[in-house]
Amino acid sequence: MTESNALKYGRAVVKLSGESLAGDRGFGIQPPVIEGLTREIEKVYAAGVRLGVVVGGGNIVRGAEASSQGMDRVSADYMGMLATVINALALQDMLERNGIETRVMSAIRMEELAEPYIRRRALRHLEKGRVVIFAGGTGNPYFSTDTAAVLRAIEMEADVILKATKVDGVYTADPEAHPDAEFIPRISYLEVMTRELGVMDAAAVSLCKENDLPVIVLNIRRPGAILSALRGDQIGTIVAKA
Numbered sequence: 001m002t003e004s005n006a007l008k009y010g011r012a013v014v015k016l017s018g019e020s021l022a023g024d025r026g027f028g029i030q031p032p033v034i035e036g037l038t039r040e041i042e043k044v045y046a047a048g049v050r051l052g053v054v055v056g057g058g059n060i061v062r063g064a065e066a067s068s069q070g071m072d073r074v075s076a077d078y079m080g081m082l083a084t085v086i087n088a089l090a091l092q093d094m095l096e097r098n099g100i101e102t103r104v105m106s107a108i109r110m111e112e113l114a115e116p117y118i119r120r121r122a123l124r125h126l127e128k129g130r131v132v133i134f135a136g137g138t139g140n141p142y143f144s145t146d147t148a149a150v151l152r153a154i155e156m157e158a159d160v161i162l163k164a165t166k167v168d169g170v171y172t173a174d175p176e177a178h179p180d181a182e183f184i185p186r187i188s189y190l191e192v193m194t195r196e197l198g199v200m201d202a203a204a205v206s207l208c209k210e211n212d213l214p215v216i217v218l219n220i221r222r223p224g225a226i227l228s229a230l231r232g233d234q235i236g237t238i239v240a241k242a
Contacts, residue, residue: 008232009160011050011126013134013153014041015146016164018058020220021087027059029090037220038094041131043227045100050126052156053133054149055091057083063141077141081108084145088135089113095131102131107139107148119155126156146204154211161213162229163200164220169237170199185234188242199239208239215239 016037019026023033044051063080067073088104095102103125104114114135115121125132137148146163153161170192171181189209192199199205199217208215216229218236229235 006231007047007049009158009230010048011156011158012044012160012162012230013052013054013149013156013158014044014162014164014226015149016053016055016091016220018056018060018083018087020164020166021055021090022059029059029087031090031094034090034094037091038098038100040220040223040226041095042098042100043224044230045131047227047230049230050129050156051131052122052126052152052158053088053091053131054145054152055084055087055133055135056145057081057087059083060086074141077137077143078108081135081137081139084137085110085113085135088133092133100131101129102133104133104135107134107136122152122156132156144201144204146200147207150200150204150207150213153213154207158213160230161208161215162226163215163217164226165217166219166221168219168222169217170197170239172197184237186238186240189239190242192239199237205239209241212241 021029021034023030057080060083061079063077066076092102092104105117106114107117109116122132134152137145167175170184173181175181189205192205193202216236216238218225218229225235
């Protein structure tokens with residue numbers, strides 16, 4: 001791991017959706033897909049970025065969706081949190097196969113599988129150059145993994161959050177459903193909330209706004225996108241103060 005002077009953001013948190021681990025299949029875990037994600041993280045690691053990763057669980061179970069189908073919301077959300085632990089372990093395995101030292105830290109205690117999340121210990125791991133994978137969401141129901149990512153980024157004193165998606169950034173509408181949707185290169189926190197663009201849930205965007213934490217929404221399928229964004233290149237959409 002080497003330090004680079006070309007970085008605009010030296011400490012970052014990457015938010016991966018659970019679906020990004022499933023590939024085109026949409027559910028479960030696809031090892032070749034995780035291997036591709038690992039290669040992108042490896043580039044960032046080699047550049048000297050202090051990196052945290054928050055992964056969702058939507059490829060296994062989505063708490064809000066299960067709740068809408070009749071399941072108790074609290075139980076459904078805890079199931080979703082457990083799904084994030086499964087994904088975190090899969091990501092850790094692939095990263096360590098590629099020689100990247102990692103730690104999985106869970107907001108829900110399960111010492112046999114992951115370290116309990118303790119802020120000072122997480123900061124120490126980052127200082128030692130380890131990639132920290134945060135699992136278990138916030139540890140509380142009714143909060144999304146987007147909110148967990150923002151919370152961990154603030155606690156880790158990160159310079160930026162990178163929200164990895166399957167599109168090139170923020171559009172005026174879903175570009176897959178509306179081909180005429182316009183790309184937005186930069187947008188304010190307030191505009192994201194008032195226009196309900198679905199970048200992150202309102203609680204997560206509000207936390208970013210209160211702490212002046214920029215978010216870069218980018219396409220994880222574009223090779224080198226994460227590292228380019230951390231270098232300050234115009235990649236994806238920047239969500240920041242007006």
